Amino acid sequence: MTLHIDIPEETLSGILAKAFRNTAFVTGFVITVLILVMAVISYLWTPYDVTKLIIADKTQGPSLAHWFGTDHFGRDILSMIMVGARNSIAVALVAVGIGMGVGVPLGAFAAARGGLVDEALMRVNDLVFAFPALLSAIMITAIFGPGAVNAIIAIGIFNIPVFARVARAGALAIWPREFILAARAAGKSSTQISIEHVLPNIATLLLVQGTIQFALGILAEAGLSYLGLGAQPPMPSWGRMLFDAQTRMVVAPWMAIFPGMAIVITVLGLNLLGDGIADILDPKSRRQR
Amino acid sequence: MTAYLLKRLAISLATLVLASIVVFAVLEILPGDPARLMLGMNASADQVELLRNQMGLNQPLLLRYLHWAGGLLSLDFGRSYTYSVPVIDLVRERLAVSLPLALIALALSTIIAIPVGLFSASRRGRAGDTISMGAAQLGVAVPNFWFALMLIYVFAVWLRLVPAGGFPGWSAGISPALKSLLLPAVALALPQAAILARVTRSALIEVLNEDYIRTARAKGLPYRTVLWRHALRNAMIPVLTILGLQFAFLLAGTIIIENVFYLPGLGRLVFQAITQRDLIVVESVVMLLVAAVIAVNLVVDLSYAVVDPRLRSRQ
Numbered sequence: 021m022t023l024h025i026d027i028p029e030e031t032l033s034g035i036l037a038k039a040f041r042n043t044a045f046v047t048g049f050v051i052t053v054l055i056l057v058m059a060v061i062s063y064l065w066t067p068y069d070v071t072k073l074i075i076a077d078k079t080q081g082p083s084l085a086h087w088f089g090t091d092h093f094g095r096d097i098l099s100m101i102m103v104g105a106r107n108s109i110a111v112a113l114v115a116v117g118i119g120m121g122v123g124v125p126l127g128a129f130a131a132a133r134g135g136l137v138d139e140a141l142m143r144v145n146d147l148v149f150a151f152p153a154l155l156s157a158i159m160i161t162a163i164f165g166p167g168a169v170n171a172i173i174a175i176g177i178f179n180i181p182v183f184a185r186v187a188r189a190g191a192l193a194i195w196p197r198e199f200i201l202a203a204r205a206a207g208k209s210s211t212q213i214s215i216e217h218v219l220p221n222i223a224t225l226l227l228v229q230g231t232i233q234f235a236l237g238i239l240a241e242a243g244l245s246y247l248g249l250g251a252q253p254p255m256p257s258w259g260r261m262l263f264d265a266q267t268r269m270v271v272a273p274w275m276a277i278f279p280g281m282a283i284v285i286t287v288l289g290l291n292l293l294g295d296g297i298a299d300i301l302d303p304k305s306r307r308q309r
Numbered sequence: 310m311t312a313y314l315l316k317r318l319a320i321s322l323a324t325l326v327l328a329s330i331v332v333f334a335v336l337e338i339l340p341g342d343p344a345r346l347m348l349g350m351n352a353s354a355d356q357v358e359l360l361r362n363q364m365g366l367n368q369p370l371l372l373r374y375l376h377w378a379g380g381l382l383s384l385d386f387g388r389s390y391t392y393s394v395p396v397i398d399l400v401r402e403r404l405a406v407s408l409p410l411a412l413i414a415l416a417l418s419t420i421i422a423i424p425v426g427l428f429s430a431s432r433r434g435r436a437g438d439t440i441s442m443g444a445a446q447l448g449v450a451v452p453n454f455w456f457a458l459m460l461i462y463v464f465a466v467w468l469r470l471v472p473a474g475g476f477p478g479w480s481a482g483i484s485p486a487l488k489s490l491l492l493p494a495v496a497l498a499l500p501q502a503a504i505l506a507r508v509t510r511s512a513l514i515e516v517l518n519e520d521y522i523r524t525a526r527a528k529g530l531p532y533r534t535v536l537w538r539h540a541l542r543n544a545m546i547p548v549l550t551i552l553g554l555q556f557a558f559l560l561a562g563t564i565i566i567e568n569v570f571y572l573p574g575l576g577r578l579v580f581q582a583i584t585q586r587d588l589i590v591v592e593s594v595v596m597l598l599v600a601a602v603i604a605v606n607l608v609v610d611l612s613y614a615v616v617d618p619r620l621r622s623r624q
Contacts, residue, residue, distance in 0.1 A: 143320070143323070143324070143327075146320065146324050147324055147327050147328060147331070149557075150324050150325075150328055150599050150602050150603050150606075151328070151595075151599055151602075152557045152558070152560050152561030152598060152599075152602060153557075153561065154558075154561035154562070154564060154565070155560070155561045155564060155579070155595065155598060158564060158580065158583060159335075159583060159591070159595070162583040162584055163335075163339055163583075235450070239452050242452050242455075243452065243454065243565055246454055246565065247564075247565065247568065247580065262454065262455055262458065265458065266458060266569070269458065269461060269462050269466060270466055273462055276455070276458045276459070276462070277459075279455075280452070280455035280458070280459070283450075283452055283455065284447070284450045284451050284452075284455075285450075287449075287450035287452075288446065288447060288449075288450035291446060291449060291450060292446065295446075
């Protein structure tokens, strides 16, 4: 038996109607879908082959043939941005998965147990937060070798305390509620209650945090690749493209402009999506409107 | 108040000790023998063994940790393998670049963000608010190193107003040195300012809905006074929290930004030390940065008490 006292009285269609009226949500949703579609299309088709180096075409400005120009090896920038999207999305998404997969159970457990377990977990959180995330990510990737997998691990580790903190804060607000008391009276264990009653009620919080961490992951991946610690050539990545562009700013500024814009648009889309979801589903922001 | 202070202080110290154990342990399990690294591939096993003894690498783990931690406390960080100078000298030299850079960036981001947040909150829902929050949303999405590249293109390549990179050193005079820190500071500050402006706005909006704001207005205080004296002060706690967190971001951000601008700062030092496996430098600088983050967060915690008198009387 599940109790649904806490589920807002709104119907799904009501929420959808509200979503379509929310500018941030619609803009963010459209951008995110477009970026995802672009990444999927890149598996099937790109304007040019990104593995083929055509030196004769090197550092050409934007034209009808090459919308975003070409790089120092004559590769088409647009095609590279399309293929690079895969890498950015994969790294950030898996890193969010790691953060949620480990962090949420930890946070929920801390909230359910309280006392010493909770205190200990929060101190470990403090410890991780004391390390500037990017610095540690650089250390991890430098120590275990550069590459997309190690970038995922490095970014994922720093997502764990973020999700633990959000899950704990959310769960702590749910635990004193009447329906939890009812579930306890029905003889459910704290694990069962956490999974069946607490988690569904903090899902929105986690979803919003998930989109924020997704966006931060894309920025972090770009930073690591820019330093040469992310995906390795010939696999195109947005950060790496910016690194290649840096020494050629005078002759080929488009090599820096377009990959950077790809990062900005993707991150902007995800942030708008997160803001939109929070706006639509968070009762507190609803009251403020 | 004293109990609150002592608790925060104890937690900070415990975190610092734990962090030092983590840093020591991580670098301990790393593959690669520092002695062999220093002597090169052609060294004989005997030579390596001799150097290991000299460096104290054959002592028990606990003893080495205590020795290292004691050294940190007395600012004796050991010698760098690659630079062959005491690490403390390297740190001092590099800090002269990174600290001013981080402080200028922090100041810039605060100077931009607080007025924008105030402006937005006071004209909530109107065009000015929408435009400035749209700009902030964009600012949050911009990677600082890309923004840095764009700044270089416009101000150094096109307009030739500032150097594209490098650092002349403070001995070359204050003005050329500051000039070369200007673009990096702006690049670091802008994305941070965007986040801070958003936090300031939402904290202010929450406060502006409070009854005491209505009371202040009702007793005839001008809107400006209410906004600056009553609302901003009460909105300071979330703003200070974010400022503290941003300090950590700024420190880490200098690693990338200093690489973009070829600045001889702490971030570039630690990045090069990591790639060259100069572990003594890595562990010293990482501990220094961690200590700085912990100290700043402690100061933020204490400043809550200054901003919020209720915390002062509470036990």
